[in-house]
Amino acid sequence: GAEMTLSVQLVPFDSTRKLLLSRDITQLERVQTVHRDFVANVSHELRTPLTVIGGFVETLLDMPELDAQTREAQLRMMQDQTRRMQRLVEDLLTLSRLENGGELREDRVDAVALARVLASEAEGLSQGRHRVSVLIEDQHGLRGNYDELHSAFGNLVSNAVRYTPEGGEIRLAWRIDGEWGVFSVEDTGIGIEPQHIPRLTERFYRVDRGRSRSTGGTGLGLAIVKHIVQRHQARLEIHSEPGQGSRFSIRFPAGRLLEAVAVTA
Numbered sequence: 373g374a375e376m377t378l379s380v381q382l383v384p385f386d387s388t389r390k391l392l393l394s395r396d397i398t399q400l401e402r403v404q405t406v407h408r409d410f411v412a413n414v415s416h417e418l419r420t421p422l423t424v425i426g427g428f429v430e431t432l433l434d435m436p437e438l439d440a441q442t443r444e445a446q447l448r449m450m451q452d453q454t455r456r457m458q459r460l461v462e463d464l465l466t467l468s469r470l471e472n473g474g475e476l477r478e479d480r481v482d483a484v485a486l487a488r489v490l491a492s493e494a495e496g497l498s499q500g501r502h503r504v505s506v507l508i509e510d511q512h513g514l515r516g517n518y519d520e521l522h523s524a525f526g527n528l529v530s531n532a533v534r535y536t537p538e539g540g541e542i543r544l545a546w547r548i549d550g551e552w553g554v555f556s557v558e559d560t561g562i563g564i565e566p567q568h569i570p571r572l573t574e575r576f577y578r579v580d581r582g583r584s585r586s587t588g589g590t591g592l593g594l595a596i597v598k599h600i601v602q603r604h605q606a607r608l609e610i611h612s613e614p615g616q617g618s619r620f621s622i623r624f625p626a627g628r629l630l631e632a633v634a635v636t637a
């Protein structure tokens with residue numbers, strides 16, 4: 373931020389420049405506000421688990437007479453909070469790597485195999501609480517980064533599981549729509565009110581903070597998805613009906629599609 377402020381001050385004064393300058397400053401202020409909010413959010417997200425852990429550490433140290441069962445319960449809660457922080461830090465690192473850009477390593481990704489891998493991961497996450505299906509309508513592969521695509525699709529899958537009550541359905545699909553290759557995850561879950569949809573990919577934006585936290589969400593999943601989608605010149609589409617369910621689709625341009633070949637990364 374400091375360098376930007378400096379260069380703004382060095383611009384010579386004339387009226388056309390002045391117009392440009394005030395626009396640049398508005399832009400700069402916006403960037404700074406977003407940055408400040410982000411730092412505040414991260415701090416807040418870390419403070420809660422640290423407070424919980426700190427509290428239990430104190431109890432365990434101060435009360436050696438506690439029975440084994442109570443001690444174990446407290447250690448488990450500390451473990452949960454530690455895992456929450458680990459997930460958050462992992463997501464922050466992923467996001468920062470993606471935001472720094474860097475060249476996209478391109479693999480020949482077998483999209484069909486990847487869709488099947490994700491379906492079995494969905495089953496693992498669901499633990500029998502949902503019906504999971506995968507529809508393969510097309511055999512094209514994808515030119516893209518295997519790990520990033522796996523992570524983007526995986527975030528959509530884990531959201532579908534987390535925001536769908538027991539007994540619901542989760543459908544994965546890989547198909548061609550006109551010029552596009554489309555990977556989609558559809559659920560019969562809680563859905564999203566339309567006014568939230570444009571903001572879902574903002575870092576830490578959540579419709580229901582409590583629900584996101586209690587199911588292990590970091591609030592960064594869709595921000596990560598957005599970056600990966602952009603790096604692949606793809607598009608993220610979100611359709612949702614409150615109380616009915618949601619469909620998240622990633623559309624890949626024809627240039628990213630590969631003729632069907634038996635390939636795996």
Ligand code: ADP
Nearest residue numbers: 531532535578579580584589590591592593594
């Ligand atoms: P989180 O870790 O909170 O799930 P995400 O960035 O992945 O963070 O998603 C942002 C928000 O979008 C979530 O908190 C939730 O409110 C909403 N959301 C995402 N996926 C779904 C879904 N499949 N059904 C309903 N709401 C969803």
